[in-house]
Amino acid sequence: MATQRLTKHNAAMVRLGVHTAETLGADALLLLLDGATDWKKVRETANSKLTLIVAVDSEDDLEGAAEAGLKPLALNKEKAPLLERLQHALLEAAADELIRPNGEVVTVYSGFQQGRFDSISHMQLDERMRRLSVRDLQRLDSSVPLKTLKAVVDLAVQIGREGREGKPVGAMFVVGDTRRVLEHAKDSGADPFRGYNKKHRNLMDPRVSEDAKEISQLDGAFVVSADGHIERSRQMLEVAHEDLQMSKGLGARHWAGAAITRKTKAVSVVVSQSTGTVRLYQNGDLVMRIEPMDKAVKWQEFNYDPPPTGSE
Numbered sequence: 169m170a171t172q173r174l175t176k177h178n179a180a181m182v183r184l185g186v187h188t189a190e191t192l193g194a195d196a197l198l199l200l201l202d203g204a205t206d207w208k209k210v211r212e213t214a215n216s217k218l219t220l221i222v223a224v225d226s227e228d229d230l231e232g233a234a235e236a237g238l239k240p241l242a243l244n245k246e247k248a249p250l251l252e253r254l255q256h257a258l259l260e261a262a263a264d265e266l267i268r269p270n271g272e273v274v275t276v277y278s279g280f281q282q283g284r285f286d287s288i289s290h291m292q293l294d295e296r297m298r299r300l301s302v303r304d305l306q307r308l309d310s311s312v313p314l315k316t317l318k319a320v321v322d323l324a325v326q327i328g329r330e331g332r333e334g335k336p337v338g339a340m341f342v343v344g345d346t347r348r349v350l351e352h353a354k355d356s357g358a359d360p361f362r363g364y365n366k367k368h369r370n371l372m373d374p375r376v377s378e379d380a381k382e383i384s385q386l387d388g389a390f391v392v393s394a395d396g397h398i399e400r401s402r403q404m405l406e407v408a409h410e411d412l413q414m415s416k417g418l419g420a421r422h423w424a425g426a427a428i429t430r431k432t433k434a435v436s437v438v439v440s441q442s443t444g445t446v447r448l449y450q451n452g453d454l455v456m457r458i459e460p461m462d463k464a465v466k467w468q469e470f471n472y473d474p475p476p477t478g479s480e
């Protein structure tokens with residue numbers, strides 16, 4: 169388990185962060201840490217009514233944080249560059265409604281040296297940012313558990329935002345009512361997930377979702393069970409869709425994604441390759457649309473190079 173000590177220096181940076189957030193009227197203070205720490209001591213050090221969000225890479229490192237009155241966030245982004253971790257933390261915080269989509273947040277983090285807070289940023293989230301909230305998903309009233317839907321939508325949003333190897337990538341996930349969905353599906357090529365143990369097909373596992381991102385470059389849809397397992401990948405759906413109302417400009421992937429939800433009780437989550445937009449369909453209708461997130465947070469003013477290491 170990784171740790172980050174709450175040294176005198178780190179504690180002073182936390183207090184500075186609190187002071188900055190209170191002075192500027194920010195929604196919350198976000199601490200981006202490199203591991204677990206003494207969560208109770210963090211709360212005492214901050215000594216403030218502010219919402220205190222603590223973000224680390226692994227769920228295990230967050231033990232005791234909620235009990236200490238902090239808002240824990242697991243990023244599952246080990247080894248990702250700092251900016252990506254920061255951005256992800258903000259998006260997750262907005263998704264959990266800890267900060268408003270157009271809110272302000274002060275972040276304290278280690279920009280230069282692991283384990284040592286050295287940077288404080290005051291960030292304003294763009295009002296165009298519209299992150300899926302759990303309430304949005306609850307409105308869908310689907311037989312698919314919320315936890316699964318959230319995992320699939322998170323993955324879809326990441327695919328739409330990140331693409332693969334510098335290129336935009338599209339994808340489709342058909343979630344729930346697997347048996348009936350498979351009646352309308354055919355392999356479009358060798359399925360890399362076929363034959364894998366169930367444990368290695370669970371989309372809640374970050375390693376599995378990384379594999380899914382790779383496979384999304386190939387043709388076809390993922391068929392996902394209601395409990396979040398990839399049952400098949402690379403599936404071409406064969407469904408008639410004459411009576412569907414669709415926006416102009418959407419092609420075969422979106423048509424098929426919508427049509428399968430008319431024939432079955434599944435929810436489909438479709439990422440457009442051309443725009444990165446994620447659409448959710450249910451009963452043949454578009455029920456939710458999520459724009460790519462990276463347009464939402466402004467990072468342009470935030471580019472910097474760390475100082476050179478060495479003694480010169």
Ligand SMILES: Nc1ncnc2c1ncn2[C@@H]1O[C@H](COP(=O)(O)OP(=O)(O)OP(=O)(O)O)[C@@H](O)[C@H]1O
Pocket residue numbers: 338339340386387388389403404405406417418419420421422423424439440441442443
């Ligand atoms: N019936 C289908 N079942 C599963 N996947 C499909 C189906 N039809 C198309 N696709 C996938 O969608 C890809 C893109 O198709 P197309 O460009 O027509 O879709 P689109 O809806 O315009 O989506 P995008 O915005 O991503 O381009 C195909 O290469 C294929 O991988």
